[in-house]
Amino acid sequence: MVDVPQDDPPPRPKTSDLPPWKVGKPKPGDPGEVPWFRGKIGDINRNGPTFGPRKDEYLPFLLVRAASADRGNRPFSGVFWESPDIFVAPNLDADSAPLMPPTTGGIAKANIANTLYAHVWNLGKAPAYRVRVEFYWFNPSLGITRADANLIGAAWVDLGNRFTIDSAWHEVHASYGRWLTRGSHAIVRCPETWIPRIENNGHECLVVRAFEPILDSVPVNQFSASADRHVAQRNISVVEAASPASIDLALNLGYADAPSEAEVEVEVEGPANMEWLQLYAGKRITDYRTPAAQVVAGLLPPTVVNARSITLEHVASECRPHLLKRRERFHRGCDPLRINFHATADLQKHEAHVLRIRQRVGSDVIGGYSVVLLK
Known part of the structure; x- marks a missing residue:
């Protein structure tokens, strides 16, 4: 038995469409600036904090894109199943595949070794450590759900915040994985080889999920790329x-x-x-x-x-x-x-x-x- 401190889950934090530290803030040097600041502190002490949009808070904002111009707004209204961030390298075993995908337009081949890659992003103000990147395959489908998911493998990666922009790709070797990074975004290789089923002839759907379990998690049952920025789909033949x-x-x-x-x-x-x-x-x-x-x-x-x-x-x-x-x-x-x-x-x-x-x-x-x- 596990003792929990309360029967009901803790209340969700209050949110606002505008960052609360900007609402009504006097200009720098204004005599009202200090009283305004003290008032904000008092309000937090009395009522708890109010958070603005996630992109404006000191939090990670993880994303696997549905399209090249995708910035994480959901629901995504366009074609969400042609992700540019999922790559396939046919005829390659994951153990011997390079960290950089040899092709961006590779097509899965049935009954032989294929290696998968994902391009994951952090558009938040805070870095993200130990981001879990999961790779799945599904039978060809127009309705992807957890019930039909087949996990291929998972990798871990660290991502800088959105202000961390490196001029070139460089390798990272950590105790929990290897990847290529340019600071706020990285290319991750699936550590497990995928062999598509011969009956599907390589037409399977591919799904990648990227999340940080504490600060930027994803619901266990969430596999919809149109509804959640942590999820991307590649359903292409x-x-x-x-x-x-x-x-x-x-x-x-x-x-x-x-x-x-x-x-x-x-x-x-x-x-x-x-x-x-x-x-x-x-x-x-x-x-x-x-x-x-x-x-x-x-x-x-x-x-x-x-x-x-x-x-x-x-x-x-x-x-x-x-x-x-x-x-x-x-x-x-x-x-x-x-x-x-x-x-x-x-x-x-x-x-x-x-x-x-x-x-x-x-x-x-x-x-x-x-x-x-x-x-």
Whole structure:
């Protein structure tokens, strides 16, 4: 038995939209400056402290980005499943992999060794020590939750505050890990090798969580990159054209909080609208252009998870468009569901289709997955 000092948890600290030390503060040298300061101290003694926005307090502000311009504001309203901070190095064992990822656009390969990396940030005024960085894989999904999480490995890293900016990467060797740092941000290598399952063909979703257990923690069940800055997702499949580029993908829909109406849709976009392709190509301006030929892409009706997955690879190409829908609306009950996606396209050199699949419940996007067909 563990004795706790009280039955109820301690009250949450008071917060304000403005830093309390700035509210009503007289100008330096003003006769009212000292009385104002004494009044603030008295208020803290009587009522306890009031904290301003976290970024203005002496606290760490940890982040794994959802996009390059991400500064940690949540909920994140854009495409949150194409993180630029998660890297894969195929054909590399974690024990022999370098600290710097050899590529930023590597694609996972099934049934062989892959090494994962994460780029983690501290945008707070205080440094962060012993930050835990966790690496997970999930079956292809439009609804990532803890129930389906598969932990690959975890690493530890120290981060300076947001004012600590080094001019170049340098190695840190500590008793609890090794990493590359530039002060307020660092690249961390997962210490465990990941071997993707052959049945997923390397299309798994990857999730990274970065948190400091005391000063900047994350809830145990939190795996939503749109809701929490500590979490990042990389749900991307790249299909390089053979003749033609084609993919059949079974996507889990996760677990519903309550029975509800849901919608899954497919959106076709040009390569210029996908920032992550810059990492894949290794340069800011890519050579990919929107194909002249239309892509055949869409969804089959949802089924329960354990039902046999239906593929269209052996269906005549002229019949496929009649079997697919760009949008499926349905009622979600308690059973976990799966939806099958298919896409095929004839491509010329340097052409690419970007297909984004979203699941909505009400007006909220609760999950997404991106498929890139390119040549």
